[in-house]
Amino acid sequence: MTNSQWNAADLPEMKGRTVVVTGANSGLGLVTARELARAGARVILAVRDTARGEQAARRIEGDTEVRELDLADLASIRRFADGWSGDIDVLVNNAGIMMVPFGTTADGFERQLGTNHFGHFALTNLLLPHITDRVVTVSSQAHRRGTIDLTDLDWQRRRYNPAAAYSQSKLANLLFTLELQRRLDAVRDSRRSLAAHPGWAATNLQSHSAQPVLDFAMRLGNKAIAQEPEMGALPTLFAVSQDLPGASYVGPDGFYEYRGHPTLVGRSAAASDLEVAAELWKVSESRTGVSLRV
Template identity: 75%
Template sequence: MSKNNWTAQDLPRMDGRTVVVTGANSGLGLVTSRELARAGARVVLAVRDTERGAAAAREIGGVTEVRELDLADLGSIREFARRWSEPIDVLINNAGIMMVPEGRTADGFERQFGTNHLGHFALTALLLPHLTDRVVTVSSQAHRRGHIDLADLNWKTRPYSPSGAYGQSKLANLLFTLELQRRLTAAGSSLRAVAAHPGWAATNLQNHTQNPIADFAMSVGNKLIAQNATAGALPTLFAATQDLPPAAYIGPDGFYEYRGYPTLVGRSHAASNPELAQQLWQQSEKLTGITLSSLAT
């Protein structure tokens, strides 16, 4: 059951709290940032394009700051973290790309896995010494179709599948949350790792496939099934502000979790596998060069 049909109007006051939101200049990230700023938070828009970020900040109002961050470049991530020196109450790992054609990040990772998972893995690890409350990572219902191939995470030997790569990256988001929470708990940390998904939200995320059939199918779904970005951001806002169990997963409460009010939702068997989560973490450390010793406890 959802909690009293919760909306952004139910956000607690966030005065004095700092929230970092990746991918904050459009779509769900923009709505998330706007509502948190409206509630009094200082919102840091971590974006690849700072000009677009500045335009978004002007639209949002409130106390905002724009900082450059390219999640497809470990150098950019390290520089963002190096320049950070103050407490962060909430880190929202929101940015993502969806079902794009095959490509590589600056470090040679498959684009969707590299951006959606490895980029946020590295960012969270490097910022963790500054975090005071929680990490929120945005996943997707597509995680249910995902498969983690530990021997070929970057699609070097498999025939490339845009939807398969997206599903793997979103499954990785949930496994990352599971293992991060396990490690935080084992270390006696009060930090929480939680996840959220927006259901089917009509944003600009769905129009980069370069596949006319896929684009048409998603445009129809956007018109007939999807909720708007304002509603799609509610699970993230709920996850960022409510008292939730460790490793909680929040999504819409209605119509196969495509839309509705935010509530605790289930996840696939693979997304609940602690051994797989540990194995993925170890592989992520090897790929990024960021190890557990980098994490504060």
């Protein structure tokens, strides 16, 4: 499926629909929230810093609400879910951190996997009783370089590599998407689990490595290769709004998927491994204490 001309102006009317977007105060999340609100959706900006979230909401025309959510803290995730009432048409698992120095979350998870995967895993499963349509999880091309070590997810035995840890977390996102869809299909649930990636989008995500040379190189890449956040958000918006099969993966259609308009794209063999996806799910349930509720 190629949609070389599809853009945010092609979003269908979304009045009456509620969408939760994590990490919606900046970058791709802000663009996603802005365009969905423009199309008429009620958009919940689920953010760690509510002051920044309120600043972002003031830049958005439409129906918005800011709620506190720290994906690096299971207690915060539970508070968010416990405080929710009513339906959610779409959950967009957008928030993430990239190639940061080693650290751990409030619950002892390696910080990138804890935020990018475990946090969204817990959030999705806790909110699933409210979700009526679909879950869209934002991954990355970096998943292709990722490997999942189920025996050392927190890098206790391996020498920590920020890029490898990020790739592991993005591979985990796709395996989560795959296994969630499999579990929904198993009970003939019509809801869908989808994934998207932005290509290379120029955001502040690339500036937190604490390695000056790497940060400089990524800034150069942002100028030479990257597309604007408005383009990078299109695959997510496409996955949110279009009639796609479950487990679909959407990304840019040009220049090695770095740039372009949204289309269905492929995933690595590792990201298609049903056995590893099932094992990661079991580990995630054990680590977070959260199980699927359908």
